[in-house]
Amino acid sequence: MFSKTCEYAIRAMIYIAGISKRGAKVSIKEIAREIDAPEQFIAKILQELCKNGLLLSQKGPTGGFYLDKNSLQRSSADIVKLIDGDKLYTGCALGLPVCSEKKPCPLHNQFKKVRKDIYTMLKNAKIGKMQEQLENNRAYLKRP
Amino acid sequence: MFSKTCEYAIRAMIYIAGISKRGAKVSIKEIAREIDAPEQFIAKILQELCKNGLLLSQKGPTGGFYLDKNSLQRSSADIVKLIDGDKLYTGCALGLPVCSEKKPCPLHNQFKKVRKDIYTMLKNAKIGKMQEQLENNRAYLKRP
DNA sequence: ATAGTATAGGACATTGTTATCCTTTATTAT
């Protein structure tokens, strides 16, 4: 459904959210360890998130990644759109370039509903809210 | 959502269905042209579909690909499962290996509904039925 | 039987994604 890059990104954002709520910053090394992602690879991804304003960072000792109030309100939809583009929200299930309401592919009418549901799901999946689920043990990011 | 391979496969199956209803067979060349897919690539895909009994073929002159009554009743779900596997139906949105009802990821509860809807959509999208939509000009596979 | 045609299948090329290595830059604490 999503690229691996995108999966890592969302997981990282949720993890960082937990640290940020305590007012702290977190290093790539710790993030990589906690979300089970390759360190150098997640580094690139976080860089990209920073460049696009979804995440904040500070260099040097005591530095690291963190989220502010605004960023905690961002949703998975923003992350997916940034990393995987909006093909998932707008593209044709059969990969046709011309598929539309007027010239629908044989899956179009069913698929547009699914697409919309996915978008709604992601739009509602705010980073801060998802992190809260971890705190309450109603959701998990890592094997125990 | 689906791999390109899978998109081609579904499109090809729908096209072949139309020919098969007229009792004829169709060559790779024609399929490739009609569904806008690279000839040699779609050849491999059709081979795979044949090997797994979703499609029939005959070599030699007057040969080609075709579908029987049974195959026309197959759904997109079968094709997707064969080519992309069932990760889409069963996998975790965030790529976690341990995500489950007991240890859900933060997206699990919303995602499982979406996953199910996708499966239902694909299960209902039978090859023969989709082909009929083309005949009635209620759906299209190719730019005009 | 033979020539021609169409799929089967092995090998390889290209491209995109995922992952790693190493140097540079910014920041902090001393």
Place this chain on the structure above:
DNA sequence: ATAATAAAGGATAACAATGTCCTATACTAT
């Protein structure tokens, strides 16, 4: 100022997905 630390960023490697080339095999028509 200096050393230590953490992210930024360029380059490259490994791997998978996509696409192409060429030969072998099966079948048909003559």
